[in-house]
Each structure stands twice: as structure tokens, then as C-alpha cells.
Amino acid sequence: MFTAIFRGLWLTLKHSWKSRETVQYPEQKESMPIGYRGLHKLLRWEDGLERCVGCKLCSAACPVDCIYVESEENESSSPVSKGERYASVYEINELRCIFCGYCEEACPVGAIVLSNEYEFCADDRSKFLYEKEDFLVKRNEDYPELKNRYPEEKLLTYL
Numbered sequence: 453m454f455t456a457i458f459r460g461l462w463l464t465l466k467h468s469w470k471s472r473e474t475v476q477y478p479e480q481k482e483s484m485p486i487g488y489r490g491l492h493k494l495l496r497w498e499d500g501l502e503r504c505v506g507c508k509l510c511s512a513a514c515p516v517d518c519i520y521v522e523s524e525e526n527e528s529s530s531p532v533s534k535g536e537r538y539a540s541v542y543e544i545n546e547l548r549c550i551f552c553g554y555c556e557e558a559c560p561v562g563a564i565v566l567s568n569e570y571e572f573c574a575d576d577r578s579k580f581l582y583e584k585e586d587f588l589v590k591r592n593e594d595y596p597e598l599k600n601r602y603p604e605e606k607l608l609t610y611l
């Protein structure tokens with residue numbers, strides 16, 4: 453019994469000299485590892501047009517059916533995306549999502565990606581139903597961690 457007590461005391465003493473690894477969240481935030489899968493972002497092309505062409509492949513690939521997409525034809529005078537169509541409705545139920553990344557793997561144009569953002573909370577379940585405006589980025593440059601996530605050579609070239 454005494455051996456166990458002394459071993460416990462020794463362990464406590466040994467670790468009391470080590471540097472602390474406690475992070476003072478939320479004032480201090482950890483940077484996420486490369487490949488971390490957090491909240492979704494919908495990216496644009498360099499000219500500002502939306503990447504998403506409303507093909508619904510992400511929705512088909514999602515194992516928990518938490519993506520809903522409706523698409524419409526682009527008007528030639530004011531296109532929203534570079535394809536024939538664009539996503540007029542794009543919703544993700546972030547509560548149901550299991551952050552598997554299948555949606556970004558399935559997307560042929562690198563439109564939907566999982567970002568480093570891990571902070572999301574709400575006081576009502578309905579607030580976890582994200583609409584397109586909630587995750588469509590204004591500028592890709594605001595998310596530098598996503599820059600090399602999907603190199604251009606990985607994208608299909610049907611556009």
C-alpha cells in the first residue's frame with residue numbers, strides 16, 4: 453500500500469515541474485492540424501463567381517443525408533457560377549453532419565470544403581441548419597488554410 457502511495461506522490465512531484473499544456477480557451481486558441489475537418493465553406497473562383505454548379509454530387513455522397521441542394525440555370529447576362537447551373541438553395545444540417553469529408557471528395561469543382569472552424573453553438577436546434585449565405589465565402593483569401601486543400605489539378609476540367 454505504501455509503495456502505491458509513494459509512487460503516486462512521485463508521479464505528482466515529477467509532473468509538477470513540467471511545463472503546463474493547458475490552453476486558456478477561448479482567449480487562447482489552438483491551430484488545427486492540416487486536414488482538420490470543421491465547418492463547411494463554399495468557395496469562389498478567383499473572379500468571384502461561385503464554384504458550386506449545383507450538381508448535387510455532395511448531397512448524393514453524404515452518408516447522413518444532411519445536404520440539400522436545389523439548382524437553377526444561370527442567366528447568360530448575370531451568371532452566378534461558371535457552369536450551366538448554380539445552387540439556388542444549399543443547406544447543411546451541421547448537427548447531423550459527421551464531418552466525414554465525403555462531400556468535399558465528391559465535389560468536382562472544389563466548391564465545398566471543410567474548414568478549420570470548430571466553434572459553433574446555438575440555443576436552438578434550428579440554428580444549426582446552415583443556409584448558403586451562412587457558409588458561402590466572400591473571398592477565398594479570408595481562409596488561407598484552405599488554399600492548398602484542393603489543388604487545381606485535382607479538379608475535373610468540364611468547365
Ligand code: SF4
Pocket residue numbers: 513514515516517518519544548549550551552553554555556
Ligand atoms: S462532412 Fe460528411 S456528413 Fe458532413 S455534410 Fe459532408 S458528407 Fe455529409
Ligand code: SF4
Pocket residue numbers: 503504505506507508509510511521539558559560561562563564
Ligand atoms: S458543392 Fe460541389 S458537389 Fe455540391 S452541388 Fe456544388 S458543385 Fe456539386
